[in-house]
Amino acid sequence: MARALGLPMTPEDLAEVTHRLNAFVDALAPLGELPSGGPEPVPAPVDPDRAA
């Protein structure tokens, strides 16, 4: 994937990036079981005054 995106990566980078990506998968994949009726996933409180 990195090659396809034109991102250079050393073998040492590759090993660590793999572990980091797996850590994200392990941590975030279970979030698929979060309640689906919850709040919409807006990226941020875009208007700080309305968010308060």
Place this chain on the structure above:
Amino acid sequence: MTDRPDALAYLSATQLAARVRARELSPVDLVEHYLARIERFDRRLGAFVTVTADAAREAARRAEAEVVRGELRGPLHGVPFAVKDQFDTQGIRTTVGSRILDANVPAEDATVVARLKSAGAILLGKLNLSEFAFGGTVCFPFGQPRNPWHPDHQPGGSSGGSAVATAAALAAFTLGEDTGGSVRGPAAWCGCVGLRPTWGLVSRHGTFSVSWSMDTAGPLTRAVEDSALVLGVIAGYDPKDPLTSRRPLPDYRAAFGGDARGLRIGLILELVDGEGTHAEVRQAVRDAARTLEALGASVEDVSLPTSLVAGAVFMALCDSEGAARHQEWLRHRSADYDQGTRRRLLTASLLPAALYHQAQRARALIRQEILEAFQRYDLLVGPTRPTPAPAIGKEAEPVASAAGAARRFFGARADTTPFSLAGTPAISIPCGFSSAGLPIGLQLAGAPFTEPAIFRVAHAFERATAWHTRHPPL
């Protein structure tokens, strides 16, 4: 060489400003005093990337002449400060801690810098930071910043230089930028006060972005009153940053002098008793909770289950936003990055979009859980960092497994990131020391725009304890 007691350097910015106003203290002498301390101590501490001695001296002479004429610019007239090298400064190199920007000279000041200057403060220089304000830098291009309490230990990131300069009294106060804890964390590890204001309260114009949806400038100070003073100067609507609040600003120092009577405070169980929380940190925070009770607050345990995933959620979102900005440099100047920053950004570049959106949903739930807690509690408290400052070199240890990566990168951020994701304000104040003599920080968080309540309790805690009166053994 050891630091002799230096009462002047360790005065609060509020006290220094009062002395300048009363013509008891010359801005020229004060600037020279801090420049001498920088010259004496910073070779070992590594707090500064650039010292602007000549410009500071010139500004001090101007400030002194204005005092003589009775023309005070504002509440920080003649008070020397320094800023993280993430904020643009007109005509002064702004590296953001990276070789890639080592020749970057902005044409104008960031809004926060301009406002501090307009209030009369005098810029001493630019402060060291983790590369591009991401944590996890292994090799700092402009020198390793060191914890003034123990030079073999980290000061924290990313506003490490700001915390070092504040704790070691190399300036009256400093400015940092907090995305996931970059002001609060270094403040905790260096034993000073670090504020993350409500997202949108302070302009981001002229601040190199880490993550647009969480970046917030905030002061690092040696006293809570200074945090309120500086916030009153830098906060408020800025037409150059359309995402700043238009609310009128309160007098942030108005609540000082009270106690915590009548306030309901929730002690966050997942953070206090988390498996990664050091026993001495847990004890210091429990002791601090008892102090808050003695000050009249009602303190009870509260559970925030979503805080357990906040570190991972934060990094998925923050790093993805960052990686988008860094794509061209990652392709063409990969070798110019520190290995820690490069691997963090490469990881985010490859993160599946489905996981990114899971993180966005989780963010909404974390925010909802926190805002609901603020229906029941005025403030939430917990540790700022789960451990005291680790030794320098820890970041260079290889990552050997996914579990190891999760512990190192997600666990260390668990305490501060819930409030970053929620956009709510939080402050770190000193609440103890480890047996190794390293500072421990207490985090107090409130609902959006409740900085006055946070300051009230933090100030009462500060007056009831003596942690902030200790100075590092330079």
